[in-house]
Amino acid sequence: MQFSSYSYLLFLAAAVLLFWALPVRMRRVYVLVASLLFYASWGVSLVVLPIVISTVTYGCARWMLQRPERKRAGLVAGIGFVLAVLVYFKYRVFLLSGLANLFGWSGSAIGGPLAVVLPLGISFYTFEAVSYLLDVRQGRVKEVKYVDLLLFVLFWPHLMAGPIVRVRELVPQLGFQKVFAGPMLTAGVNRIALGLVQKNVFANSLGGWVEDGFVPRLARANSTIDVWALAVAFGLQIYFDFAAYSNIAIGSAHLIGVTLPENFNYPYWAGNPSEFWARWHMTLSRWVRDYLFFPVNAKYSGRKGVLYLSLVLIMSAVGLWHGAGWGFVIWGAMHGVYLAVFRAYQSWRGLDVPGAKSGWAAGLVVRAITLVGVVAAWVPFRAASLEQTAVLLKTMFAGMDFRISYSVNFYLVTALLTLYCVAEPWLIRGLEGIEGRAKGSAAWGWGVDLVLRPVLWSLAVVLFLAFDDQDTIFIYFQF
Amino acid sequence: MRREFATLGICAVFAAVILHGHVFGAVAKVLTTVFGGGDEAAALKLYAQDRRTQEVSNGADPLPSLQDVVVHWASEKAERRLVVMGNSQTYAVILAPGERDPGVPVQTYVDLVGSRIGTAGKANVYRLSAPNLSYAEALWYVTYLSLVAPVKPTDLVLQLNYESFRKSGIRDGMLGLLRDPAFARAAAETARSATPFGAAFEQAIKRYRELEGKSGPTGDAKASAPAGFGEIAEVAIRKKMDAVGIGTEKHTAKAEFLNVLYLLRVHVLRITPTTPRPLAGAAYEGSVSALDEVATRCRAAGITVRLFLAPQNPGARMWRTEADRDRYRGAAQSLSSKFGLRLVDLENKVPAEQWGVWIDGPDPIHFGLKGHETMAAAMLSSGLF
Numbered sequence: 001m002q003f004s005s006y007s008y009l010l011f012l013a014a015a016v017l018l019f020w021a022l023p024v025r026m027r028r029v030y031v032l033v034a035s036l037l038f039y040a041s042w043g044v045s046l047v048v049l050p051i052v053i054s055t056v057t058y059g060c061a062r063w064m065l066q067r068p069e070r071k072r073a074g075l076v077a078g079i080g081f082v083l084a085v086l087v088y089f090k091y092r093v094f095l096l097s098g099l100a101n102l103f104g105w106s107g108s109a110i111g112g113p114l115a116v117v118l119p120l121g122i123s124f125y126t127f128e129a130v131s132y133l134l135d136v137r138q139g140r141v142k143e144v145k146y147v148d149l150l151l152f153v154l155f156w157p158h159l160m161a162g163p164i165v166r167v168r169e170l171v172p173q174l175g176f177q178k179v180f181a182g183p184m185l186t187a188g189v190n191r192i193a194l195g196l197v198q199k200n201v202f203a204n205s206l207g208g209w210v211e212d213g214f215v216p217r218l219a220r221a222n223s224t225i226d227v228w229a230l231a232v233a234f235g236l237q238i239y240f241d242f243a244a245y246s247n248i249a250i251g252s253a254h255l256i257g258v259t260l261p262e263n264f265n266y267p268y269w270a271g272n273p274s275e276f277w278a279r280w281h282m283t284l285s286r287w288v289r290d291y292l293f294f295p296v297n298a299k300y301s302g303r304k305g306v307l308y309l310s311l312v313l314i315m316s317a318v319g320l321w322h323g324a325g326w327g328f329v330i331w332g333a334m335h336g337v338y339l340a341v342f343r344a345y346q347s348w349r350g351l352d353v354p355g356a357k358s359g360w361a362a363g364l365v366v367r368a369i370t371l372v373g374v375v376a377a378w379v380p381f382r383a384a385s386l387e388q389t390a391v392l393l394k395t396m397f398a399g400m401d402f403r404i405s406y407s408v409n410f411y412l413v414t415a416l417l418t419l420y421c422v423a424e425p426w427l428i429r430g431l432e433g434i435e436g437r438a439k440g441s442a443a444w445g446w447g448v449d450l451v452l453r454p455v456l457w458s459l460a461v462v463l464f465l466a467f468d469d470q471d472t473i474f475i476y477f478q479f
Numbered sequence: 480m481r482r483e484f485a486t487l488g489i490c491a492v493f494a495a496v497i498l499h500g501h502v503f504g505a506v507a508k509v510l511t512t513v514f515g516g517g518d519e520a521a522a523l524k525l526y527a528q529d530r531r532t533q534e535v536s537n538g539a540d541p542l543p544s545l546q547d548v549v550v551h552w553a554s555e556k557a558e559r560r561l562v563v564m565g566n567s568q569t570y571a572v573i574l575a576p577g578e579r580d581p582g583v584p585v586q587t588y589v590d591l592v593g594s595r596i597g598t599a600g601k602a603n604v605y606r607l608s609a610p611n612l613s614y615a616e617a618l619w620y621v622t623y624l625s626l627v628a629p630v631k632p633t634d635l636v637l638q639l640n641y642e643s644f645r646k647s648g649i650r651d652g653m654l655g656l657l658r659d660p661a662f663a664r665a666a667a668e669t670a671r672s673a674t675p676f677g678a679a680f681e682q683a684i685k686r687y688r689e690l691e692g693k694s695g696p697t698g699d700a701k702a703s704a705p706a707g708f709g710e711i712a713e714v715a716i717r718k719k720m721d722a723v724g725i726g727t728e729k730h731t732a733k734a735e736f737l738n739v740l741y742l743l744r745v746h747v748l749r750i751t752p753t754t755p756r757p758l759a760g761a762a763y764e765g766s767v768s769a770l771d772e773v774a775t776r777c778r779a780a781g782i783t784v785r786l787f788l789a790p791q792n793p794g795a796r797m798w799r800t801e802a803d804r805d806r807y808r809g810a811a812q813s814l815s816s817k818f819g820l821r822l823v824d825l826e827n828k829v830p831a832e833q834w835g836v837w838i839d840g841p842d843p844i845h846f847g848l849k850g851h852e853t854m855a856a857a858m859l860s861s862g863l864f
Contacts, residue, residue, distance in 0.1 A: 001709035006716045008709075041709030182483035189487070212648055215678040218761040226760055405760020407645070408750055449486050457486070458493030465498070465725070466733035469651075 001041045003248040004199045004464070011038065012192075016255045020180045027176035028147055031256070035156040042120055049085070050125050054146075054153045056081050057129040061136045061144045071137055078133040086126045089118055094324035121160040123321055127287060128153050128164065134291055135167045148174055157252040161245050163263045164283040170258070178257035186453070191251030193460035198244035200467040202417055206237040209410045216384045219391040224399035226406065227392050231375045233414045234382045236421065239267065242281070266425050268374070271366045273338035276374060288318055308344060312336035322381070327389060330380040338373050498728045503735035507742055514746035516838045521574040527584040531603075532593050537570060538609025538616070539652040542659065545623060548605055552630040559602040560631075561864065562624065563589045564617055565638030567610040568789055568844050573835025575847030585848065591855035596864055604864075605632070609653070613646035614769035615679035619653055621773045622669065625780035627661045635782050636863055637773065639811045639822075640789040641797045641804070642844065647762040649683040657687045669772075675765035676772055745838055753843050755799040758806050767810050774818040785863050786815060786822045790829040790854060794841035821862070828857040 001008040015034045022030055040047050060078030064071045087095070099105065132149065135141045151174045158165055178184075213222065213230040222230065246263035253260045261283050270276035277285045292314050300306040312333055319332020376396060383389040395401075404411060438448040496502065511519075528535050531551045534544040552560050563569060569589050574580065586594070593604030607620055617637065624632055657663045663684075670681035720726055745751050777784045788811060791797065798804040815822035833850035835842035846854065858864065 001713070005709070005713050006720070007713040010712075010716065040707070041712070042707040044707070046707075180480070182480040185480075185483045186486070208648075211682060213761065215675070215682070215761075217673060217675050217678045218765060221675070221761040221764040223760050401759075403757045403759040405762050406647075408754075408756070409744075412744060412748070412750070449482050450489055453486050454489035454493050457490040458497060461490065461494040462497045462729075462732055463736070465729040466736055468729065469733070 001038060003245060003252075004196055004468075006468075007041070008038075011041075012252055012255070019176075019256045024175075024177060028151065028174060031156075031174075031176065032147065032151055032154065035151070035154040035159060038156040039120075039154065039159060046119055049089075049119050049122070050153055050159075051150070053082055053085060053126065053129050054150050057132055057153075058144060058146050058149050061133060061141070061149070064133075064136050065142075065144060075133055075137045079130055082126050082129045082133075086122060089122055091320075091324045124162050124164060125153050125159060127284075127321075131164070131287060131291065132167055141167050155253075155258075157249040157258070158260055161242070161249075162281075162283055163246055163249065163261050164287050165261060169261060173258045176257065180257070184254055184257055188251040188254035189457065190453075191247045191254060193251075193457050193464075195244040195247030195251060196464040197460045198240040198247065201463050202420075203237050203241035203244060204467060205413060206233045206240075206417065209406065209413075210234045210237055210382070213406065213410075214382055214384065214388075216388045219383075219388045220395075221405065222392070222395060223401035223403050223405060224395055225402050225404055227379075227395045227399070228375070229404075229406075229411055229414050231378050231382075231392075231396065232418060233410070235268070235375050235378045236414065236417045238378070238381075239264070239421070240417070266421075268371060268421050269367065269425065270370050270374075271363055272370055273335065273342045273373065276370060277335070277339070284318070288314060292317075304344070304347065308340035311340045311343065315339065319381075326386055327380040327383055330386070330389065331377050334373070334377040334380070338377075498725075498732055501731065501735060503732060503739050507735060507738045510739065510742040510746060514742070516742075516746070520580065521835060521837065523572040523574065523580060523585055525580075525582070525584050526570065526572075527586045527590055529590075531605075532590065532597075533570070533606045534608065536652065537567075538612070538650060540655050541607075541609075541620070541653060542655045545607075545628065545656075549628050549630050552603060552632075555603055557601045557603040559633045561596075561602060561604045561634040561636060562607050562632040563592075563604060563636045563638070564607045564612070564620065565789065566608060566612045566640055566643055566844065568640070568846070569606055569608040569638065571610075571845050572848060572851060573837050573842045573845040575833050575835055575850060578847045578849065581848070586851070588851040588854040588858065591851065592858050592864065595855070595859060602864070609650070611646055612643055613648060613679075614643060614766040614773070615647060615676050616649050616653055618669075618676055618769045618773050618776070619649050619656065619666070619680070619683070621776050622665050623656055623659070623662050625776045625782060626665045627659060631780055632782055635773075635777055635784045637784060637786050638789050639770075639786055639807075641758065641791070641807045642756075644758055644766045644807055644810065645756060645762050647765050648679055651686065651690065654683055654687040654690065657684065674768050674772070675761070676769040679765060679769070752838060753795040753797075753840060756797060756803075757799045758803040763806070763810075767814075770810070770814050771817070774814060774820060778818065784818070784820050786811060786820055787858070787861070787863055788822070788824045788826045790846070790850075791826050792829075792834045792841050792843050793827070793831040794834065795843040797843055823861040823863055825854070825857050825861065829853050 001011055019027060019030060019034075036047050039050070057078055060074045060081075064074035064078075067074070132141065132152065136144065148171050152165070152167060152170055153159075155170065155174075210230060210233050213226065214234070243264045250260045250262070263282050265279040265282065267276055267280035270279050293311070296310045296314070297307060300310065313336070315332040315336030316329050317332065319328040319330070319335075322328045322331070376393065379392050379396070380386075380389040383392060434444070434452065435448060438444040530544060530547050534541050534548075536544055570587050572585055572587060587606075589604065589606040589608075593606070596602045596604055609616060621635070624635075657666060666680050666684060670677055670684055717726070774784055788808070796804075798807065811822060814820065829846050829850045830853070831841070833846050833853055835845045835847050835850075837845070
């Protein structure tokens with residue numbers, strides 16, 4: 001059941017109704033069963049792996065709490081197991097192919113069937129398990145409960161593609177003690193409606209063109225404008241696609257009184273690379289920051305060269321986490337280089353960093369520079385090969401062909417959605433302003449609840465229905 | 480809390496009103512009234528239809544039509560079976576100034592040519608066209624006709640059109656040909672070739688799998704993941720929605736919404752059907768390679784290919800620069816020379832006053848009733864048949 005499918009929306013409606021009808025003491029088990037049912041809807045056998053990972057994580061975590069002197073061993077064993085599972089399912093082919101290329105082995109020498117089914121969401125729930133173990137190690141988790149851990153990993157709104165939550169954020173909410181209130185419904189439906197439009201109308205409308213434009217065999221035929229438009233279009237597609245998923249996840253959780261952390265904060269408005277990562281896939285960024293970068297930073301705080309190198313290596317690993325391919329690694333490495341250069345600039349100038357708070361003109365310039373870097377980095381992320389990446393990046397930065405090759409509608413839709421991205425903060429703030437005013441005035445309140453909101457929701461529903469012919473999976477489901 | 484549920488209820492009513500009340504269609508009418516534009520009545524709706532001589536779905540679902548015509552060819556045993564392939568110019572009429580809807584089913588130029596040749600000799604003319612036909616789609620059809628059809632055509636008369644060189648990809652409607660196992664095998668083989676048209680075939684097969692719900696949950700999983708019960712439920716829900724008419728309503732809503740966007744493009748941005756377009760890049764390269772393969776496959780199957788340059792409206796040239804026009808004509812000439820194909824230039828055969836008038840003025844693609852007669856005469860005298 002994709003979040004943007006009718007089956008999911010029916011499942012959600014039924015799950016939410018039943019949730020609020022049940023007594024509080026039964027809700028934990030109910031949500032766990034609903035989560036397993038949701039995941040099993042893709043294939044019943046899929047549920048085995050997250051349960052095994054959760055069980056091993058539970059065992060290691062208990063051991064770490066019971067034997068504090070062996071915490072490190074428990075941590076290494078737990079993380080080692082989880083990462084081994086991840087590597088087996090996600091990186092086996094990549095690693096073995098790399099070794100085969102390096103040593104000139106034939107395909108048969110690799111042995112075994114290479115095409116292992118990649119379990120959905122494995123990158124996300126393994127990260128959750130790792131963060132649970134790290135929190136136990138660092139003393140943030142004092143007590144380990146099996147059902148809590150299962151719910152933490154399997155909770156259906158965030159199971160497949162995040163947001164990547166922290167133990168302290170989710171576990172205290174898993175008592176499901178809240179009493180149903182109208183604003184939960186409003187907040188949930190608001191987010192779900194926005195997500196459905198972002199996915200079906202915005203992301204999917206660009207998807208077809210992006211797919212056509214990134215065909216490797218046509219890479220050399222694209223003009224400079226074509227490649228820039230394609231890279232921007234993909235940047236918009238992946239943003240709307242992932243923001244849609246996150247909005248529906250957050251909205252679904254709202255409907256049963258659970259608050260999940262935000263994942264996006266207008267990322268293309270970022271004024272520097274550091275700010276971009278504070279706005280893009282925010283829950284992954286803070287995971288990487290807290291569990292990877294801060295420990296490295298603490299260890300090598302006096303050695304700038306090592307820190308810059310660690311930034312590039314860590315971001316390359318983040319790229320690899322997205323997918324088993326060199327294109328993802330290059331995407332991560334490019335962002336690592338951007339971050340390292342930015343840190344070096346900060347260190348050199350010792351000034352306030354250029355960013356969103358800079359003056360109007362300076363802000364525009366730094367945003368434009370950041371955007372160019374971010375858009376260029378989408379090319380290796382989306383391209384099918386390193387050769388295609390090289391051709392497209394060369395065309396972008398060294399090409400002088402300014403003709404357009406595709407339907408004018410492609411460029412127009414890309415421009416329109418770019419404009420939407422520019423205006424998005426004001427649009428959302430405007431709507432929030434109206435809602436705020438509605439709280440203080442009965443007339444405004446009625447107007448918002450009985451006119452404005454129904455109009456927006458009904459438009460969202462109709463557009464979702466009208467554009468549901470593209471049965472396209474969420475991009476981040478593949479990671 | 481009551482108010483939140485009232486909001487949901489009103490939302491449901493509004494959504495039903497937007498869907499059933501064709502609100503987007505009404506907005507389109509308002510835009511046309513405010514900005515002015517072509518008279519919708521100028522686009523004729525009533526055409527002579529004959530499944531023996533036309534692919535009547537115009538690319539929306541061609542497999543049944545093609546299966547029918549092959550049976551017809553087998554029973555007729557005509558000496559020549561000619562397929563005419565092109566874009567909507569071959570089957571649509573937009574009335575020219577002074578023309579009136581005759582109120583009876585009209586014949587377009589391919590019908591007129593077909594009926595004259597059919598009565599004069601033992602030939603069967605079949606129109607296999609689609610709006611905005613791309614040459615990847617032409618190759619899609621030729622793959623069926625040359626490799627799969629039990630009775631093959633003897634001749635292919637292919638329209639070359641500036642606008643068609645700018646098109647790429649294969650539309651959803653044509654993907655239905657993949658239901659024929661022999662065609663699916665041939666298409667898969669083409670998709671594996673390292674060519675631009677191979678990429679178009681590959682995309683088409685992928686899209687077909689998506690639409691048929693045959694793809695697994697992830698790219699890596701496609702080969703081995705069984706359909707989960709979520710997918711089975713989704714298919715059942717969609718079928719139910721289609722059964723109660725929501726499927727049709729939502730398709731209409733989408734078409735009307737896209738029409739609103741189109742009218743805004745035309746009237747606000749002034750990017751109209753007659754705005755000249757450049758010819759370059761991936762779509763052009765893909766078209767050239769697809770045409771090359773059309774000629775290669777037809778030659779291998781013993782099908783004679785003839786080409787003609789489609790008429791251009793003297794009042795609405797499509798090329799942005801003369802270089803674009805040269806590129807288009809050069810590609811046609813090069814294809815003709817490479818394979819020794821007859822190429823007939825009909826670019827200026829239909830005079831300006833015989834073209835339709837649409838939205839912003841002269842229609843760049845379609846002619847009126849008289850234009851179709853002129854075109855039929857030009858084709859008959861050109862030696863194409």
